[in-house]
Amino acid sequence: xxxxxxxxxxxxxxxxxxxxxxxxxxxxxxxxxxxxxxxxxxxxxxxxxxxxxxxxxxxxxxxxxxxxxxxxxxxxxxxxxxxxxxxxxxxxxxxxxxxxxxxxxxxxxxxxxxxxxxxxxxxxxxxxxxxxxxxxxxxxxxxxxxxxxxxxxxxxxxxxxxxxxxxxxxxxxxxxxxxxxxxxxxxxxxxxxxxxxxxxxxxxxxxxxxxxxxxxxxxxxxxxxxxxxxxxxxxxxxxxxxxxxxx
Amino acid sequence: xxxxxxxxxxxxxxxxxxxxxxxxxxxxxxxxxxxxxxxxxxxxxxxxxxxxxxxxxxxxxxxxxxxxxxxxxxxxxxxxxxxxxxxxxxxxxxxxxxxxxxxxxxxxxxxxxxxxxxxxxxxxxxxxxxxxxxxxxxxxxxxxxxxxxxxxxxxxxxxxxxxxxxxxxxxxxxxxxxxxxxxxxxxxxxxxxxxxxxxxxxxxxxxxxxxxxxxxxxxxxxxxxxxxxxxxxxxxxxxxxxxxxxxxxxxxxxxxxxxxxxxxxxxxxxxxxxxxxxxxxxxxxxxxxxxxxxxxxxxxxxxxxxxxxxxxxxxxxxxxxxxxxxxxxxxxxxxxxxxx
Numbered sequence: 001x002x003x004x005x006x007x008x009x010x011x012x013x014x015x016x017x018x019x020x021x022x023x024x025x026x027x028x029x030x031x032x033x034x035x036x037x038x039x040x041x042x043x044x045x046x047x048x049x050x051x052x053x054x055x056x057x058x059x060x061x062x063x064x065x066x067x068x069x070x071x072x073x074x075x076x077x078x079x080x081x082x083x084x085x086x087x088x089x090x091x092x093x094x095x096x097x098x099x100x101x102x103x104x105x106x107x108x109x110x111x112x113x114x115x116x117x118x119x120x121x122x123x124x125x126x127x128x129x130x131x132x133x134x135x136x137x138x139x140x141x142x143x144x145x146x147x148x149x150x151x152x153x154x155x156x157x158x159x160x161x162x163x164x165x166x167x168x169x170x171x172x173x174x175x176x177x178x179x180x181x182x183x184x185x186x187x188x189x190x191x192x193x194x195x196x197x198x199x200x201x202x203x204x205x206x207x208x209x210x211x212x213x214x215x216x217x218x219x220x221x222x223x224x225x226x227x228x229x230x231x232x233x234x235x236x237x238x239x240x241x242x243x244x245x246x247x
Numbered sequence: 248x249x250x251x252x253x254x255x256x257x258x259x260x261x262x263x264x265x266x267x268x269x270x271x272x273x274x275x276x277x278x279x280x281x282x283x284x285x286x287x288x289x290x291x292x293x294x295x296x297x298x299x300x301x302x303x304x305x306x307x308x309x310x311x312x313x314x315x316x317x318x319x320x321x322x323x324x325x326x327x328x329x330x331x332x333x334x335x336x337x338x339x340x341x342x343x344x345x346x347x348x349x350x351x352x353x354x355x356x357x358x359x360x361x362x363x364x365x366x367x368x369x370x371x372x373x374x375x376x377x378x379x380x381x382x383x384x385x386x387x388x389x390x391x392x393x394x395x396x397x398x399x400x401x402x403x404x405x406x407x408x409x410x411x412x413x414x415x416x417x418x419x420x421x422x423x424x425x426x427x428x429x430x431x432x433x434x435x436x437x438x439x440x441x442x443x444x445x446x447x448x449x450x451x452x453x454x455x456x457x458x459x460x461x462x463x464x465x466x467x468x469x470x471x472x473x474x475x476x477x478x479x480x481x482x483x484x485x486x487x488x489x490x491x492x493x494x495x496x497x498x499x500x501x502x503x504x505x506x507x508x509x510x511x512x513x514x515x516x517x518x519x520x521x522x523x524x525x526x527x528x529x530x531x532x533x534x535x536x537x538x539x540x541x542x543x544x545x546x547x548x549x550x551x552x553x554x555x556x557x558x559x560x561x562x563x564x565x566x567x568x569x570x571x572x573x574x575x576x577x578x579x580x581x582x583x584x585x586x587x
Contacts, residue, residue, distance in 0.1 A: 061452065062451075063448060063451070063452075082451070083448075083451040083452055084451050084454050084455055084456050084457065087451070087452060087453065087454040088454055092452075093452040095448065095449060095452060099446045099448060099449030099452070100445075100446070100449065101441065101442055101445035101446055101449065101450075102445060102446075103441070103444075103445050104441055104442070104445060108438065108441070111438065112438060112439075112442045112450070112453050112455070113453050113454075115435075115438075115439070115442075115453055115454040115455050116454040119454070160453060161452075161453075163453075164453060164454055
């Protein structure tokens with residue numbers, strides 16, 4: 001266990017979302033959604049398909065503009081900023097379905113992750129860090145990213161996100177479409193990031209694995225947060241077990 | 248990075264081809280030279296269009312707009328104020344850049360993407376065509392004519408002279424365009440274009456300012472296209488809105504780079520050098536055979552396009568380059584060889 005953890009509850013939140021409302025035309029996607037991420041902590045967002053998980057992530061990442069509510073990151077209001085600005089502030093986003101640049105090489109994908117001025121300065125260190133975390137990518141640096149396996153593409157997506165040197169990472173269903181052994185590998189990697197004190201916001205269908213990794217959890221239903229609490233409490237909660245864990 | 252380097256024998260081949268092109272006027276008759284000049288013209292304009300579509304992934308179906316604006320800007324300066332074509336080219340480039348910026352800003356600010364953006368480019372070309380039809384100062388629909396002079400004297404400064412002059416000017420412009428685009432592709436901006444082409448949302452998430460990146464592609468592509476229009480005006484000595492801004496011209500411009508290899512540096516050149524002479528050869532052959540069925544030439548041309556696209560879906564150049572082993576690592580190479 002890392003030392004900082006016990007005091008996490010008393011620390012200022014890295015990210016706080018309050019009263020977020022979002023709609024696609026008339027279809028309401030989020031209603032008064034709130035969420036807090038503490039330093040070094042992993043927060044998981046659970047819910048059925050269409051509950052608003054991806055909308056929440058996309059609103060934080062600046063891809064969608066919320067109708068109301070506030071997003072504060074490291075004490076500053078970032079509500080409604082465009083996504084490249086939010087990336088500049090230090091929020092990394094690993095989007096659903098691994099949006100890698102399929103026609104470019106692995107190396108080019110990683111270089112593009114370090115587009116920002118601040119990240120560019122450190123790009124050699126970042127590259128070393130990423131390749132240390134994903135030795136597999138090292139072997140494939142010159143390969144066209146589109147020819148990587150699903151698991152490797154997911155590693156590349158996470159690696160590219162790390163190249164921007166984020167202080168928080170949003171992960172939207174990273175285990176989607178991966179074989180069970182690769183899912184295990186993926187969660188091992190996320191655990192390593194967590195061990196390096198990287199705050200994570202994890203949207204997942206794989207409830208068991210994400211609650212095992214997370215410190216806190218939120219359950220969304222029809223765009224509302226219906227349950228929130230420590231991961232341990234949520235794991236014990238009968239309602240959750242019935243509705244999402246199928247236990 | 249984004250362009251895989253040529254192997255030594257690739258450079259040798261390029262040098263031989265360039266040498267042949269430089270010597271061509273000595274061996275070709277004026278007609279053949281005019282065909283080759285036309286091929287260079289399409290290679291040049293195709294390169295400019297390919298910058299926007301092939302590398303930045305933004306489809307323009309109205310590139311005749313920039314050709315026309317370029318042509319009219321320089322021709323108007325020459326006809327009305329006696330200003331030479333090279334100064335005219337500066338105005339042409341500026342006008343095209345501004346118009347490109349307006350179209351890009353309008354489209355991208357309001358999130359117009361993909362085919363809808365392409366529709367916007369058509370709309371602008373059409374509006375402009377109609378406006379020029381009614382602009383009497385520029386000749387309206389009756390056309391704008393440049394004074395014709397004797398071909399005996401070659402004057403590079405005023406671009407008046409015999410076919411070889413235009414041929415060499417187009418050759419220089421095509422080589423310059425190739426160099427410019429290859430430098431741009433190696434730059435940070437070039438990387439951003441490829442990233443936006445591959446996945447706009449992912450590029451934004453990686454910190455790329457997508458709006459600015461796309462806008463720069465439209466502005467540069469439009470600005471690069473305009474000098475093509477200037478040469479067109481001074482070569483043909485006349486401009487008609489119906490013709491220069493036509494949809495047909497916009498389509499004609501985009502076929503060589505697509506057939507040659509979208510998103511490749513040499514694709515537009517290879518495409519133009521195959522398609523232009525082929526089109527001419529078909530016309531000639533049909534004339535000699537006494538077949539003057541209307542539309543038969545277009546039919547045969549279309550048939551050839553279909554065969555090429557079915558056979559080589561990524562275009563002629565990637566296939567050719569692989570066959571000749573021109574690149575270090577066949578099959579790989581970002582902007583160098585890859586079609587999106």
